[in-house]
Amino acid sequence: MSGGRILEKLDKVDRRVIYVLMALSVIVPLALKLDFPIPVGSGPSMNLYDYIDNLPEGSTVIVSYDYDPSTKAELQPMAVALCRHLFSRHIRVIGMALWPQGVSLGQQAMSNVGDSLGAEQYTDWVNLGYTVGGAVSILRMGSSIQAVYPQDRDGVPYDSIPMLNGIRRLGDLQMAICLSAGDPGIHAWVMMAGDTYGLPIGGGCTAVSAPEFYTYLGTGQLLGLLGGLRGAADYETILRQRNPGAPRGLATPGMAAQSISHLVIMAFIVLGNVTFLLGRRARKGGLK
């Protein structure tokens, strides 16, 4: 087979070959339980951990689960790791969602972690549920949370929930954490709760949307940020380093699969460019 033919074949690799290799690059590391060390230095993940770690016991934090099942793989490990950290420090958690399907995912995270750490619903955590309106709802919560949430997800009136006694507006809280897969999400929380009411904001987001939030990190409008599965794995790693009994978490095992799949994508990009450059050189030679 001539060089030109090989070049042509490589340039027109069937996409099913790419799909199979991608699938294997994810499945094999998970099946073999490959493990790579995750270095966590000073950075957005560590900043978020340190801020939460320095909150006084008995503080109340609102966590907004602004995502849906499509991004569960990246954001649910963050939710679980954050709940584990908050509950282990006896910090009360108010859950809510600006995305309808985030309600059940938040419930799952708070309920499972709460059960394992002895945190009780309505005493240590509550799920207020979904609210429509995005940024406008956050703005309203700045003057009255009860105006937006007269009752929680299960229909229990706001006034009869013990942990919400004395909490009337966002200013009565110590921090807000937004786990966001898009809009409404971190932008709304930073603009409304952070900039308008001065509430400290932490965030977690998908890897593709992480770059846009670095500008908030630079200005201090965002205390810390967990970006994608790596951000979640960072948080789990810090949790384990500081609390040796903490479980391995959901994101850490996925880092090996993500590592290998990144290498596979890079290999395809290199292959595509080699065929492109050789093809261009051949075409130039032909023209001459």
Add this chain to the structure above:
Amino acid sequence: MRLVLPLAVTFICGMIMVLQFFIPHRPFSSMGERLTDWYMIVASAAIFLGAINLIQVHTARIQHRLRNWQYSPVVIIGFFAMILAGLFWGVEDGRPFDYMFQTMIVPMGATMFSLLAFFVASAAFRAFRSSNWRATLLLLSAFVVMLGRVPIGDVLWRLVPGAAAGAHPNLVNEIAEWLMQVPNMAGQRAVMIGAGLGVVATSLRMIFGIERSYLGGAE
């Protein structure tokens, strides 16, 4: 009147929201709160409109046997199954609504998003070409960030003699973080400031009745 009334409503509501931001005291603060309450009620009503629209669209697809109409009954059945389960048994843990959400919607949603990895790999192979120096720069940056965002980047770097014991054992991660915190942040900030100015300009045009396209093309 059809034009004046919505323009007047927009002007009054817009001015109240602007004023309550700069003068957070009565009567503007309470008027602003009242308007945000109304907004949430109107937005809630939009959910019902969306639901009705969904049913209309899929019913029409079935009636006219449009392309892929076979999927429409699944949408309608799923829609009503979730509504009825929520109405009759509630949405608490372990109820039919929660069961369907956890065992059907969650895995299906995750599956749809997971397909992105395959499309990204295929698209990157065919389209991510170093056709000029700018594209090459983008390509190299992407490689560094892709390696720096996963642990294997530094594992590979430490295979270089002297790297593991050197001053920067996590060099790839550090370079990726620098790319995110300096060039990326500068670009993102420019985009955000531009978008912010655009939002302010468009909002003012709407409040003062210059921009009217949101009224449905009325001149």
